[in-house]
Amino acid sequence: DGMNVLFIVVDDLRPVLGCYGDKIVKSPNIDQLASQSVVFSNAYAQQALCAPSRVSFLTGRRPDTTQLYDFYSYWRVHAGNYSTMPQYFKENGYVTLSVGKVFHPGVSSNYSDDYPYSWSIPPFHPSTEKYENHKTCRGKDGKLYANLVCPVDVTEMPKGTLPDIQSTEEAIRLLSVMKTNKQKFFLAVGYHKPHIPLRYPQEFLKLYPLENITLAPDPWVPEKLPSVAYNPWTDIRQREDVEALNVSFPYGPLPDDFQRQIRQSYYAAVSYLDVQVGLLLNALDNAGLSNNTIVVFTADHGWSLGEHGEWAKYSNFDVATRVPLMFYVPGVTTSSVSQGVKVFPYLDPFNHIGGSVPQGQSKKVVELVSLFPTLAELAGLQVPPACPKTSFHVALCTEGTSIARYFNASEEKVQEEGEGCGDTDRCFNEEPVALSQYPRPADTPQWNSDKPKLKDIRIMGYSMRTSDYRYTLWVQFNPNNFSANFEDVHAGELYVMETDPNQDYNIYNKISHGW
Numbered sequence: 001d002g003m004n005v006l007f008i009v010v011d012d013l014r015p016v017l018g019c020y021g022d023k024i025v026k027s028p029n030i031d032q033l034a035s036q037s038v039v040f041s042n043a044y045a046q047q048a049l050c051a052p053s054r055v056s057f058l059t060g061r062r063p064d065t066t067q068l069y070d071f072y073s074y075w076r077v078h079a080g081n082y083s084t085m086p087q088y089f090k091e092n093g094y095v096t097l098s099v100g101k102v103f104h105p106g107v108s109s110n111y112s113d114d115y116p117y118s119w120s121i122p123p124f125h126p127s128t129e130k131y132e133n134h135k136t137c138r139g140k141d142g143k144l145y146a147n148l149v150c151p152v153d154v155t156e157m158p159k160g161t162l163p164d165i166q167s168t169e170e171a172i173r174l175l176s177v178m179k180t181n182k183q184k185f186f187l188a189v190g191y192h193k194p195h196i197p198l199r200y201p202q203e204f205l206k207l208y209p210l211e212n213i214t215l216a217p218d219p220w221v222p223e224k225l226p227s228v229a230y231n232p233w234t235d236i237r238q239r240e241d242v243e244a245l246n247v248s249f250p251y252g253p254l255p256d257d258f259q260r261q262i263r264q265s266y267y268a269a270v271s272y273l274d275v276q277v278g279l280l281l282n283a284l285d286n287a288g289l290s291n292n293t294i295v296v297f298t299a300d301h302g303w304s305l306g307e308h309g310e311w312a313k314y315s316n317f318d319v320a321t322r323v324p325l326m327f328y329v330p331g332v333t334t335s336s337v338s339q340g341v342k343v344f345p346y347l348d349p350f351n352h353i354g355g356s357v358p359q360g361q362s363k364k365v366v367e368l369v370s371l372f373p374t375l376a377e378l379a380g381l382q383v384p385p386a387c388p389k390t391s392f393h394v395a396l397c398t399e400g401t402s403i404a405r406y407f408n409a410s411e412e413k414v415q416e417e418g419e420g421c422g423d424t425d426r427c428f429n430e431e432p433v434a435l436s437q438y439p440r441p442a443d444t445p446q447w448n449s450d451k452p453k454l455k456d457i458r459i460m461g462y463s464m465r466t467s468d469y470r471y472t473l474w475v476q477f478n479p480n481n482f483s484a485n486f487e488d489v490h491a492g493e494l495y496v497m498e499t500d501p502n503q504d505y506n507i508y509n510k511i512s513h514g515w
Contacts, residue, residue: 002380003330004178004293005089006284007188008277011050011101011195012313014302015041015324016270019358026207026271028347028356029278033297034326035356036334036343038407042365043325044434044465045301048313049451051104053300053368058084058103058118060372060384060398062435065391067482069439070453074110076117080392083384085372086118088396089186092381097174098123100167101190126166131158132192136199137241148239149265151202162199164191168276172283179287191276194269194303196236196312204268207349213260213267216306217502221251224506226491228459228474231304231314232445236262250445251309259306266305271349281344290343294378295328298368307502314438314450316463316472316493317503321436323368326358329378332407333359362406365467367434370400377404434465439477443490454479459490470495470503 017027019034020041046056051071052063059082063069067079075082086096096119103109103118105125113123136157137150154162171189178185193200221230232250236242247254254262277297284290304310304319313320327333334343373383387397439457441448448456460477462484463470476488492508499505 002093002184003378004184004289005094005186005375005379006280006293006295007102007186007375008191008280008295008297009054009102009188010191010273010297010299010324011193012301012303013194013270013273013299013324014305014319015322016267017324019326019356020324024208024212025267026349026352027274028349028352029274029281029344030297030324031356032344032347033277033281033295033328034358036359037295037297037326037328038333038360038362039358040325040362040364040366040403040406042363042434042465042467043298043323043368044318044321044365044436045299045323045368046436047438048301048315048320048436049438050101050300051106051108054102054104055108057300057368057371058086058114060085060369060400061387061391062369062399063437064482064484065387065399068108069437069457070451071104072107072453074107076110076114081395083396084114084118085375086186086188087114088372088376088381088384089379090118090120093184094186095120095178095183096186097121097178097188099171099174099187099189100124100126100164101192102188124167124170126163126170128157128159128161128166129163129192132163132199133197134158135240137197139241145240146197147241148197148236149241149261150197150199151205151265151268152199154201162201164193164273164276167191168279171280175283175287175289179289189280191273193273194266197239198262198265198269200265200269200272203350204271205264207271208264208267210260210264213264215256215259215263218504219253219259219306219309221309222504222506224509225308226474226493226506227444228440228442228491229315229461229472229493230308230445231310231312231320231450232447233304233311233314234447234450236311249447250449253309254306254311262311263305266303274349278344278346282346285342285344291330291341293330294375296326296371296375297328298325298371299323300368308504312450316436316438316461316470318465318470321434321463321465325366325368327374327378327407329407332378360407363467364403364406365432365434365465366403366406367400369398370403373398373400373402374404377402431466436463436465437461438463440474460484463493468497470497 137147463472472493
């Protein structure tokens, strides 16, 4: 009676994965999951910042409805008492469990990860999370630093472990408890890497010799990039190894060799993450649960690795907003699995050769705000209704639309169907778009441009991604009444994906603006 759900969300993971065509990264376990899943190659977050993105996809509402663009308000108090995806599953008879970073901790989830509304038991946080920004990175001089690039000897770490290792162990323990108790569960597991600092077991560096690591294809600030669109990567500037480079604000650039080291460590952190995912999925197999558990794998947003002369998230570019997104649904994305058959044998990235291709791939443009209705539909629950235009007073509704319809239908068939729209905004025959946004305090890069507090926001960049274009308008924004004034456009960006896939050549000023 209904499938379990294992919901894996990763912090700051852009789709540098073998299953997304990346030739360098070693991610055999996530690729193996993809080989049994429907993989969306054009999935986008609604804001490239942890708390706003997570609150958005966990409530199924956009940032303008959660009214969270920073870290400092709790939607139930400041916007509306919106039901969340785990809360909906809990109200429908599921045991809901949170491990690691699912909600962003702190004010934005009421210092409780929205417990008890969203979760059946208090969420688990690894005990070693608190050391994340401590001086644990050994420098060449043997001293300890708080660096950005931070390969470590795990045995030297506090308690001899790392947070994501602890999260995997706890998630595996909970799977076994659920199996024993025969309880239907919604288990959310939030992994922290490859979020900065890039702190991971040092052996993963062996997978990525520095001489094999290239710079970004476009490591310069684009000539026609409006200054309001640029994010000056203040968070990585505060790490001791970056600080020592004395790079000029706001445009840098970082020295080439250090850029390569960051990229190398990001890849190494992804392979470390892949091992955790592999161990978790193998445990799902061992508990005999792979034949009745939906697995979702995604991230809260991407991370720039030197493209456009930028690092970190905090922008509207694809590198910051695009995320991996895949759904494993037994009997739907794969033929039904017989009891006892291994679907997810653990694969060691150090000696695994050969890649696996996604079971099904959709190029449809989709959004994370659609996760809530999609998972409800896949689990056989009633799909929450579409939100009315203003929905602050509505507890249960969604601003996303279920993307389950893309799972089985050939892409052409879905486009042909014009009926069956109901009251959703988008019919099948309309081209899907993804909407993202990012706030700024000023027209030029400031020390707080990456993470402005609500009271300091003066401009909002609203960005629309279709399969052919990315179109962004930076407009005047009033934080007192959360209003955007599209009559007052500060800057615009338009990129044509066919000729400019990396979004380097802004043609906004070349086009007539009569549309």
